[in-house]
Amino acid sequence: MxxxxxxxxxxxxxxxxxxxxxxxxxxxxxxxxxxxxxxxxxxxxxxxxxxxxxxxxxxxxxxxxxxxxxxxxxxxxxxxxxxxxxxxxxxxxxxxxxxxxxxxxxxxxxxxxxxxxxxxxxxxxxxxxxxxxxxxxxxxxxxxxxxxxxxxxxxxxxxxxxxxxxxxxxxxxxxxxxxxxxxxxxxxxxxxxxxxxxxxxxxxxxxxxxxxxxxxxxxxxxxxxxxxxxxxxxxxxxxxxxxxxxxxxxxxxxxxxxxxxxxxxxxxxxxxxxxxxxxxxxxxxxxxxxxxxxxxxxxxxxxxxxxxxQEWEARFATLSDSRQREFTRQMTGEVPKKLSAAIKRFKQTATEEAKKVATRKSSEMVLGVINDVLPETIGGSADLTGSNNTLTADLGAFDEDNRKGRHVSYGIREHGMAAAMNGMALHGGVLPYGGTFLVFSDYARPAMRLSALMGQRVVYVMTHDSIGLGEDGPTHQPVEHVASLRAMPGMTVFRPADTVETAEAWELAVQADGPSTLALTRQGLPLVRTEHKTKNLTAQGAYVLAEAQGKRMAILLASGSEVHVALEARRILENEGIGVRVVSMPSWELFAQQDEAYRKRVLPAGPVRVVVEAGVRQGWDQWLCGERGRWNKAGFVGMQGFGASAPAGDLFQHFGITPEAVAQQVRDLL
Amino acid sequence: MxxxxxxxxxxxxxxxxxxxxxxxxxxxxxxxxxxxxxxxxxxxxxxxxxxxxxxxxxxxxxxxxxxxxxxxxxxxxxxxxxxxxxxxxxxxxxxxxxxxxxxxxxxxxxxxxxxxxxxxxxxxxxxxxxxxxxxxxxxxxxxxxxxxxxxxxxxxxxxxxxxxxxxxxxxxxxxxxxxxxxxxxxxxxxxxxxxxxxxxxxxxxxxxxxxxxxxxxxxxxxxxxxxxxxxxxxxxxxxxxxxxxxxxxxxxxxxxxxxxxxxxxxxxxxxxxxxxxxxxxxxxxxxxxxxxxxxxxxxxxxxxxxxxxQEWEARFATLSDSRQREFTRQMTGEVPKKLSAAIKRFKQTATEEAKKVATRKSSEMVLGVINDVLPETIGGSADLTGSNNTLTADLGAFDEDNRKGRHVSYGIREHGMAAAMNGMALHGGVLPYGGTFLVFSDYARPAMRLSALMGQRVVYVMTHDSIGLGEDGPTHQPVEHVASLRAMPGMTVFRPADTVETAEAWELAVQADGPSTLALTRQGLPLVRTEHKTKNLTAQGAYVLAEAQGKRMAILLASGSEVHVALEARRILENEGIGVRVVSMPSWELFAQQDEAYRKRVLPAGPVRVVVEAGVRQGWDQWLCGERGRWNKAGFVGMQGFGASAPAGDLFQHFGITPEAVAQQVRDLL
The missing domain is CATH 3.40.50.970 (Thiamin diphosphate (ThDP)-binding fold, Pyr/PP domains)
Incomplete structure (x- = not known):
């Protein structure tokens, strides 16, 4: 025509x-x-x-x-x-x-x-x-x-x-x-x-x-x-x-x-x-x-x-007040007040039980609490449900026969999952979270960037977050992914050290104005937050986990699975009379948002600083040499390149990410 | 059964x-x-x-x-x-x-x-x-x-x-x-x-x-x-x-x-x-x-x-010596000696002509030389041929009717393109390069990581490398991509400042043991390498482009489209009697590989240091506060978050990436 x-x-x-x-x-x-x-x-x-x-x-x-x-x-x-x-x-x-x-x-x-x-x-x-x-x-x-x-x-x-x-x-x-x-x-x-x-x-x-x-x-x-x-x-x-x-x-x-x-x-x-x-x-x-x-x-x-x-509004008005409130709450993304108390109780129990747990499992435990309080969550995994620990009891599968189900089998589709989660968050009424291995955040990255650009509350449950995953080898071992996600504006990256920090990270993620990535371990981690605090310490991004006993000569900064390595290094050094503070740093972004007075309290000028994180160094100089630090008093224990295929313990030894190596760095810099 | x-x-x-x-x-x-x-x-x-x-x-x-x-x-x-x-x-x-x-x-x-x-x-x-x-x-x-x-x-x-x-x-x-x-x-x-x-x-x-x-x-x-x-x-x-x-x-x-x-x-x-x-x-x-x-x-x-x-070997032996040598050269990836001379000539001409050119266009000009010397190159683009400038004269389209063609229309398939290029490089006999917008490196990233992990010579031609692309807006403006690619082990990132550096980067990329990413501008850039040097200065990663005239009080570090901004800031400051060195830093990875004596010559202790790069700061502290630098004498002029949709000139003003802003940072830090 x-x-x-x-x-x-x-x-x-x-x-x-x-x-x-x-x-x-x-x-x-x-x-x-x-x-x-x-x-x-x-x-x-x-x-x-x-x-x-x-x-x-x-x-x-x-x-x-x-x-x-x-x-x-x-x-x-x-x-x-x-x-x-x-x-x-x-x-x-x-x-x-x-x-x-x-x-x-x-x-x-x-x-x-x-x-x-x-x-x-x-x-x-x-x-x-x-x-x-x-x-x-x-x-x-x-x-x-x-x-x-x-x-x-x-x-x-x-x-x-x-x-x-x-x-x-x-x-x-x-x-x-x-x-x-x-x-x-x-x-x-x-x-x-x-x-x-x-x-x-x-x-x-x-x-x-x-x-x-x-x-x-x-x-x-x-x-x-x-x-x-x-x-x-x-x-x-x-x-x-x-x-x-x-x-x-x-x-x-x-x-x-x-x-x-x-x-x-x-x-x-x-x-x-x-x-x-x-x-x-x-x-x-x-x-x-x-x-x-x-x-x-x-x-x-x-x-x-x-x-x-208008007809719709009239129909909506026929719902009970509580149904209306709940619908509106879910559509606007408000989180019920009772969540805070539930997380505090969870933290207290975790502290008391002091179990050695992989943070992916900690995440599942926290999700048990969150999914109970927030019926609007829809979880899922890109075909790694049992590994990402995204499925809590009673969620049920969301599928064509069960639209009340709350867990989506996304299939081997990390990118499609992330983009779909953006759609859910944008639609409203749903709080989406989804899991894959951290290394495969690369597959999802274009959609993750849009979560960040749009400020959408999507929670990325990224497990197997380092060489700690072991035998699957370098194709599956993220070394640069935490750094590259930290580079993305608007993305809050959490790398929690134990069950308590995982709970705190989740509490923040479900209330955030934008997306969060939780980098979680495959391997079991000892509890490092052995003293219960009702306050959400992770909200500050970094905090003093263990203070120096003697004169403070060094500050160790660590995240996730390396926090307990830092604590062990501290023990070694304190035994030698070297006073060491350990700073747990689950989130750079949140620490950077704190006022300077707080940052200075956590990272004062003077002591040697050594970072331990099982990833690349990129960006850590901001906290090592920057922020009152000094270049010739700064050290890094982590990865220099890609990983390898072997049992996790062998890899940490092989790549020199050990308490002994951290202690030696401190000695060398003093 | x-x-x-x-x-x-x-x-x-x-x-x-x-x-x-x-x-x-x-x-x-x-x-x-x-x-x-x-x-x-x-x-x-x-x-x-x-x-x-x-x-x-x-x-x-x-x-x-x-x-x-x-x-x-x-x-x-x-x-x-x-x-x-x-x-x-x-x-x-x-x-x-x-x-x-x-x-x-x-x-x-x-x-x-x-x-x-x-x-x-x-x-x-x-x-x-x-x-x-x-x-x-x-x-x-x-x-x-x-x-x-x-x-x-x-x-x-x-x-x-x-x-x-x-x-x-x-x-x-x-x-x-x-x-x-x-x-x-x-x-x-x-x-x-x-x-x-x-x-x-x-x-x-x-x-x-x-x-x-x-x-x-x-x-x-x-x-x-x-x-x-x-x-x-x-x-x-x-x-x-x-x-x-x-x-x-x-x-x-x-x-x-x-x-x-x-x-x-x-x-x-x-x-x-x-x-x-x-x-x-x-x-x-x-x-x-x-x-x-x-x-x-x-x-x-x-x-x-x-x-x-053995039959194949017998057939192969019937080829002329030069055909055999050429086949073997291409399969092993050796580059002909004459490339070096051709690049030198190209650089000399570029220096003499001193044209204002977008580096994506510079790249096309260099490719004209390279594609002539290296018949094994196969270029391509993910449906942005005219924007990525990957097609040089006489390449011809590679398709089902013309297997001698040397340019692939990959379609809107950045990921598939990158993965296919890995296959070509692994097969041997082909030197693949392919283009898209830098922001869409996110789509290709899982395959780019494998280029790096496998050490394959794949050249990623990533154009439109900052807010300098203008009106397409934040979805198309990379701000974190240079940082996130620098975080990837084994990936050499080049962000050349002009036609000469682009030629040098290409010369290195086609001879590298691993993948390279060229981050290239959409917008025209003045020539900054106004004095011809036969030596490939980009090979050192960073070098002194302009020395302080008066007492050296500041060092400006810049890459790509911001090098000329740094030169202009230097002019302003020198007029005020402040001696300023400008260091062009097209590649972090290569600079990090230089010996300490060289790095110290380029980045001596003492002066104020200010970086200007139209991307996020992440990682720059390595060169600002690290490497003999000092935290309270370090400044950064760049992006704090995502970009915006507007003409490029307006954006550089809006985000404060200007010679005046750089000069002011230096004054503030002195």
Whole structure:
């Protein structure tokens, strides 16, 4: 069909969709950067979705039971911003559209969660949105099971491009969604056959419909410029009990000289091309000008869900007060006051029992408390449940037959798990945690970065956190991972030393404004917090665990499984008359946030400082030579490179991470 | 079929395969850790492959034209070690089998490249082997196109498990291989229906054959315990012009009480279970004992390819001397001597022209020289060719119609690209480089880690290396990536300041013993190396770029796009009478390798030190407060957190990364 045909057959639809197209053209032209072609190509699909299917009320972007709309192809951000402006989201004014991609604007180059209400997730790194959406859909299923469909009953719609579908994480998402029969998840694939480098066929021959079908999805297709066909496809997808993918055959940069080309993917800024395109669209209006009657049509689409929302509010009001409070508490992520007392009791018992426990097991024990107090937790593991110790009694498996279950078998899909957890956290009502081996945080890292960038409360349970895992060898032994996660802004890394610190770390993680990584051991560790303190000492990031008996000549800093090594080194040195303080440092980030007076109390100038941590040194100089330290009085006992395959005890000896080595470093530096 | 039936129908085969099974049982029992079930389940497939199909000569593991065998399911390492011992690879003795997973043994928990000749790649992190294999197959096609099938004509066989196929990277590999019609790639899927957490069906319902077929593969299936069926399936797969996947239906831990269970996946160490299994196998021999006649059978399998190898050597000898030398040079990775002169000329011209150039463009210019001198380079990009500047004139596209092409359109598959490049480097004869945005190194990181662990010469061309990329915003702006790659052992990170340093970095990267990451700018940079030096200054990691004119009161350290900022700050300060040295530091790793005398010359004690780098501070304290520095005389100008979406110039101002800010830091510290 030609543009003229499209316009002639559905003139009202054409105008509505073209409002999106020209706003994209105008904003990209003004910014002199961005992506014009995708919003132009997908405007028809988005218009039909928003006009006929998406349950939303632009005046109430926080409405809990709204459908979620995820723009996985985040580079097409102007599609989203145009829709938000046109339908009347308060946060996206025409001024914001004009300031697309400028400093301080809500209309960032890619959609940024938190910049404007209505942006459900941050996208741009390809594949993330579609993988988030699986988490959104899981959260919806879980809440529906808990609160009933009168309160929770909505869809998750995703627009994904070829880039999203080529990224491996999409396969993890597709596989998980297919297995879980997430019937309320609908992916609209922008099937335009074009990527940045040219035709999709230069890099892929995949039959995407067959691929999705192979993983248990319903598949549909439509002409992505025919509003009736789009409507019908979405209608059918909503009927399916399986997740659905609709292949929307579209023309990127439709109606421009760059249509169906890689050039059309990028920023169309040529004046003549833009003028010609407007002419082809029969769009006589000035840049950024949307005729009042057309804007009114769009605003009424934005208002379409208001009645439904009010009905929902009325239904919600019929719940008991306590149910309402609990729903609201879970959606806002508040933690019940009783958690604090429960953690204190747990710590006291742990201190009294003083068992030697691997911190992954300590984590399971704490989770027994947390999962009891917080019914909104949904745990899971990337096929290492018994190793990551994420499954506590009575959680039950979350699956297609048991939506009240609270433990997800994510399969061997670390990346998909992390991205799904982002979706759950963003959806609200769910507090996700998930486990894998720390070394495989590398697989999950792109999604972990987005947890951090979005400030989402996701807890990464990363076990087997050093050479202490032993025989599996260097491929499985993280040496640089704690450092590389500490390098990530917004990620709080905890490496607790024993059961008590593990409990404290968990208490902080479930109340944090962002993601946490718990680095936990495979191997058993003695209790180092032998004196019960009600205060959460881990909250300070680092604290004096053992004070020097004699004159304080050295400070040992350690984390996790090396804290007891430091204590043993202290014993050796004290026996020689060398006064040694041991500082346990479970979290750099939290210590850095303390005021200088506290930091100075913990790390005063003067003594020799030696770090012991079974990882690389990178970053430790901040606390060794920095923070009142001195270069020629600083030592490090840890890893210089990759690990090896052998029993853990042999490895600690082999790599010289022993109390004796620490003691010797101190002696050498004194 | 029962065990008895299997044995009765193919008694000789049964014994050969069972030799693998019992060695796996015995070694895992001795180590008290490892994975018994996979070698037991896949022993029949592996036996048929080695006996009837794999072109190899155990006495010549470096034979260039051998078939490559990749154990993607690396946890089943005892399958590989048993095969290597039985067929007579010199590096894997019975003693090594007995020492499975012990310190210093070549038989690490997961196969480690370099531990023994015959281990083609390091596997264990799931999905990596199958993704490597695509690179092996590309390398083979490329070499065959260059040298003819008399010299190069071999298959790549992969054993992959459910874990490999669930990891997203496998989809990237499958998609790339399917598009490239890599007909000599054959994947044997261990279809046992079991993962660590239980049945595959708890996390996946994917029809794998349909999935592979959707991406352009031939698919076959067989009973993975029936040697005739296995043989026939492999035979058919070899006929296909497409890559082939054979679903081998197997029983994990076959013949044991743990058969077909998740328990069977792990270490079977129970004495009774092992005794019962040996009985079921009708295997009366002592642990680690292989009867001499059976061993002889296996050794003759190991020797089967000797004739073919000798024939190959005879054919190879018919090549001209120069062709032979060139083939050998490329396979061993030696770089022609003329490269050095070519780079020097390039540097001289760049110095004379003194153009303002983005280092991604500088990289393209250098590649013009390198690709000319080194016909073995194969470049590529994850769908950002024009942005990563990886395609130089005359390379041509490598694809199914042009195996002489030298640029791969990897698609939006950063992880698959990196893993494929590992495969190419491991295969030999190819020097791979590939590009994406630096921020998406996160996607590729698990494979980059394996480049580092294996010491493979892979060059990562990572452009758009800071907020300098501008409007795409925080999702696309690396701030922690340079730090996190510096944290990785064995990875050399270069962040060159201009065209000259870019040339020097490339010269080092193509001759390195391991992987390199080039962090390159999107934005134009002035030339800072305005005086031509034939010496490669980047080889020292850091060097004095500009000396203080007055008394040296401060040292500015900078990398990449901030070196010219440091030079400008120096100008401001020198005008105020403050003597300032500027140290350009393109590579921490190389500077750390210099002797102390050199490091001291570059970073003497005394002056104030300020770093300027548009990334996070992590690790910089090593050079600021460490290395003769002082905490209260150290400053940092860089990023404190994530970036923002705006034009680059606005961002550098907004985040205070300016000459004025650097100068002010120096004044404050003096």
């Amino acid at each position: 030609t543009i003229d045909d499209l316009r002639a057959r559905h003139p009202d639809h054409w105008n509505r969709a073209t409002a999106i197209r020209v706003l994209a053209l105008d904003a990209v032209k003004a910014a002199n950067s961005g992506h014009s072609g995708m919003p132009m190509g997908m405007a028809d699909v988005a218009t039909v979705l928003f006009e006929k299917h998406l349950k939303f009320d632009a005046s109430a972007p926080d409405w809990a039971d709204r459908d979620r709309f995820i723009l996985s192809a985040g580079h097409g951000s102007m599609l989203l911003y145009a829709l938000m402006y046109l339908t009347g989201y308060a946060d996206i004014s025409l001024e914001e559209i004009r300031n697309f991609r400028q400093l301080g604007a809500r209309t960032a180059g890619h959609p940024e969660f938190g910049h404007a209400k209505g942006i459900e997730t941050t996208t741009g790194p390809l594949g993330q949105g579609i993988a988030n959406s699986v988490g959104f859909a899981i959260a919806e299923e879980s809440l529906r099971a808990r609160y009933g469909k009168k309160v929770v009953d909505h869809h998750t719609y995703v627009i994904a491009g070829d880039g999203c579908l080529m990224e491996g994480v999409s396969q993890e998402a597709i596989g998980l969604a297919g297995k879980q029969k997430l019937g309320k998840l609908i992916v609209l694939w922008d099937d335009n056959g074009i990527t940045i480098d040219g035709k999709v066929s230069i890099s892929d021959v995949t039959d995407q419909m067959a691929r999705f079908e192979a993983s248990g999805w319903s598949v549909f297709s439509c002409d992505g410029h025919d509003p009736e066909a789009i409507d019908e496809a979405i209608r059918q997808a909503k009927q399916s009990p399986l997740p659905s993918m609709i292949a929307c055959k579209t023309h990127i940069a439709i109606g421009s000289a760059a249509q169906d080309t890689a050039k059309g993917h990028g920023a169309l800024t040529d004046d003549q091309l833009i003028a010609d395109t407007r002419k082809a669209y029969d769009w006589p209006h000035a840049p950024f000008e949307i005729p009042a009657d057309l804007l009114a049509e769009w605003r009424s689409i934005g208002n379409r869900g208001a009645v439904e929302r | 029962t065990i008895d039936d299997l044995r009765a129908r193919h008694p000789d085969h049964w014994n050969r395969a069972t030799a693998i099974r019992v060695l796996a049982l015995d070694a895992v029992k001795a180590a008290n850790s490892g994975h018994s079930g996979m070698p037991m389940g896949m022993a029949d497939v592996a036996t048929v492959l080695f006996e009837k199909h794999l072109k190899f000569d155990a006495s010549a593991p470096d034979w260039a034209d051998r078939d490559r065998f990749i154990l993607s399911a690396g946890h089943g390492s005892m399958l590989l070690y048993a095969l290597m011992y039985l067929t007579g690879y010199a590096d894997i003795s019975l003693e090594e089998i007995r020492n499975f997973r012990q310190l210093g043994a070549r038989t690490a928990g997961h196969p480690e490249f370099g531990h023994a000749k015959g281990i083609e790649t390091t596997t264990g992190p799931l999905g990596q082997g199958i993704a490597n294999s695509v690179g092996f197959a590309i390398a083979e096609e490329s070499l065959r196109a260059r040298y003819g099938k008399k010299v190069v004509d071999h298959h790549t066989y992969v054993i992959a498990g459910d874990g490999c196929l669930m990891e997203g990277v496998s989809q990237e590999a499958i998609g790339l291989a399917g598009k490239q019609k890599l007909g000599k790639l054959i994947v044997l899927w261990d279809d046992n229906g079991i993962t660590i957490d239980g049945k595959v069906s708890i996390s996946d319902v994917t029809d794998q054959m349909a999935r592979f077929e959707a991406s352009g593969w031939s698919v076959f299936s067989c009973d993975g315990h029936d040697p005739e069926a296995i043989d026939e399936a492999i035979r058919q797969a070899k006929q296909s012009p497409l890559p082939s996947m054979i679903a081998c239906k197997t029983h994990i831990a076959i013949g044991s009480a743990a058969q077909d269970t998740a328990k069977g996946h792990g270490a079977l160490t129970d004495d009774q279970l092992i005794a019962d299994t040996r009985k079921a196998y009708d295997w009366p021999h002592a642990p680690f004992e292989i009867p001499a006649d059976l061993l002889a059978e296996w050794r003759s399998i190991g020797n089967r390819g000797a004739v073919e190898r």
